Amino acid sequence: MKLRTALGSPVSRSLAVVLAAGLLATACSSGSNSTSSSAGGGTLVIGYTADPNTLDPWKATQFQAEHLLEQVYGTLTQLDANMNVQPGLAQSWTYSNDNKTLTLHLRQGVKFQDGQDFTSADVKSSLDRLRDPATAAVAASYIASVSSVDTPDANTAVLNLSAPDAGLLASLANVNLAILSKDNTEQQVAAKPNGTGPFSYTSRTPNQSVTLTANPNYWAGKPKSSQLQFRIIPDESSVVSAMQSGNVQFAVLDDPTVAKTAQGSGLTLDKTPDLGYHVLQLNSRKAPLNNVNVRLAMQCAISRQQVVDTAALGQGTVIGPITSPAYKSDPNAQPCATQNVAKAKQLLTQAGYPNGLTITAIVSTGLYSTSVNEAQNLQSQLKAAGITLKLQTLDSAAYVDAWVAGNFTAAVALNGGSPDPDGMYGRYFTSTGNLNKVAGFSSPQLDQLFAQGKATTDPAQRKQIYTQISNYLTDNAVWIWLFSSYDYTATTSTVHGFTPMPNGSFDYLWQTSSS
Incomplete structure (x- = not known):
């Protein structure tokens, strides 16, 4: 046509x-930003629970690395x-x-x-x-x-x-x-970033901190803070304690319990719905997950609302695959939209596992706070259907390495969302996608649908295409999409000017001051 x-x-x-x-x-x-005509005199200290695992923006998949590099490039x-x-x-x-x-x-x-x-x-x-x-x-x-x-x-x-x-x-x-x-070669960039962003790379002490200095020639205007220091602190509760003592001024939290504590201690808290999604990733290229009935059994065995209520204290919304606002999936448009343990057992029997089976899932510490609680809740729910979820807990660096390599059978994950659904999933679920190894699944049907989605610019037609993609992903239980949550931006009384974004980006840090 x-x-x-x-x-x-x-x-x-x-x-x-x-x-x-x-x-x-x-x-x-096109000119300098009049609201940013002069750099602030202070250093904005940001609490981070994990050390950025790379300084190369083309290789960054860890949130902490991406947020830091947004300031430099x-x-x-x-x-x-x-x-x-x-x-x-x-x-x-x-x-x-x-x-x-x-x-x-x-x-x-x-x-x-x-x-x-x-x-x-x-x-x-x-x-x-x-x-x-x-x-x-x-x-x-x-x-x-x-x-x-x-x-x-x-x-x-x-x-x-x-x-x-x-x-x-x-x-x-x-x-x-x-x-x-x-x-610049990739090796040079990995050692010392060199970008055009609002801040320049100054120094790094592994597992302790990364320091950036304001770029006075930034095209949009001078940053409000003279320096940014990303300080590595093991967990979110310790980050809040550092904020209470005045050693840290800014942090983004994802644990609602810690966020409530932060708010009760006098810190300012901004709650922002996140386009990211919590998910149990299934690698369909590895047995027994290469059997669609095993994957469907896992989907039927899980109450997504129970995961939200238990791991995130109810602070989240059950979702389907696509969280992009204009293309959002219907969370009920999937087999077993609500938990059905009897159906899960029936599917396991059809798959040839009437006595159940064991699957290993990797789970991170440090990348986001609710990961272990989510994994343990999933483990408990799946056990009722005869599925043993064996948890392999990894630190953030080891988890990211295994995840990028597709070296897992299942993975408890929090992935970033995007305003465009092709940006969310084209690199995962197309056969030539550069993260298809991570997705563990592709098919000619998905390749065709994603190609149509990219080439079609009429919003209504695109919505229909991505609805088909969403339904295909859930009908085949490619992954098990759980819920979307919130980001909680915690700041001390000295911090001004930060604008949270639904994709979790720190783009507005250059307009943020601490005085």
Whole structure:
């Protein structure tokens, strides 16, 4: 079917809306930000429960690493607090009539923190290396539609697309697609980050702290704090104690019990619904999870609401796979939307396990606070159906290594959400997705549906496609989606200016001061 491309037609309407929003934001932000005309004099100390496991933005999957690197690196687009696409290193953009060419008009006068000028050559170098399988970039699938990059001049980069890609502009805002200097190797970046962001890398003491210094030449204005120090503290209760004593001024908590304690102690608390999702990941390439009836039995044996009530004190919402607001899954549209232990036992018998079976699941400590409680609740519920969930508890670094390698049978996980569903799952559940090893599942049907979702820009049509994807994932119990929760931003009385975001990003730290 030929795609219509006249302005206002189904194909180009959403691209036109995004472009108009981007141009409007450009008019507001092309110069320095008047609210950030001078850097604050103090250091903002941030409590972290895990040491960032990498300084390479193209390899970061750990939340702590991503949040730190958001301060150092720039991306071609950005997301505002409402998850709308805004200009970043690209101050505006235009699409060709067929939506298969995206021309980025880059900011002028931007420099990397080593003093080198940012130009289109850096954009081309970064996107070319990101798409190279040898790089093993965790977000390579986000730009799979980019077939080549042209640089007609230093301030223009032209992305040639193999097909229209409705989620591309939102994807380009991810720190995993940060623009690196063409002169930096991955080894150099991993040792000493060099970006265009609001802060520059200063020093790191492993398992203790990472220090960043304000970049006075940041294109949007000078940061409010002169330094950021990410201080590693073993658990959230200890983070709150450090805040009470004045040694830490800022933290994002995910344990509702600790958050309640923080609020009761006089700290300011901001509760934000998170697009991220708690999930029991199942590796369908490993027995016995290669049997769909085993996976369905596990899905039927679990009350998702019980996991929320027990592990998160009821502070969460039962979900289906997709949490993107415009494409949100119906949590009841799946086999055994409510717990059915009898059905679970029946499915196990059909799978050839009438006497039950044992499955090992990895679970992290340090990455997020409710992980072990979730795992133990799942273990208890599955036991009632004859399924023994053997828990392998790993520290954050070991967990991330095993997770990225797909070296697990099951994994208790908290994964980040995205405003666009292709950004959430294209890299997981397509056969060529760079995190398909982590997903443990792909199929020709999913490949076809994801391709349709990327190429379709009409919102109503995209909604139908991603509903089909959501139903396919739950009908096959590919993973068991549990609930979405909240982020609790805790600050002392001296902290001002931070804006929480539904995707958990720390993008607004540069506008945050401690005085």
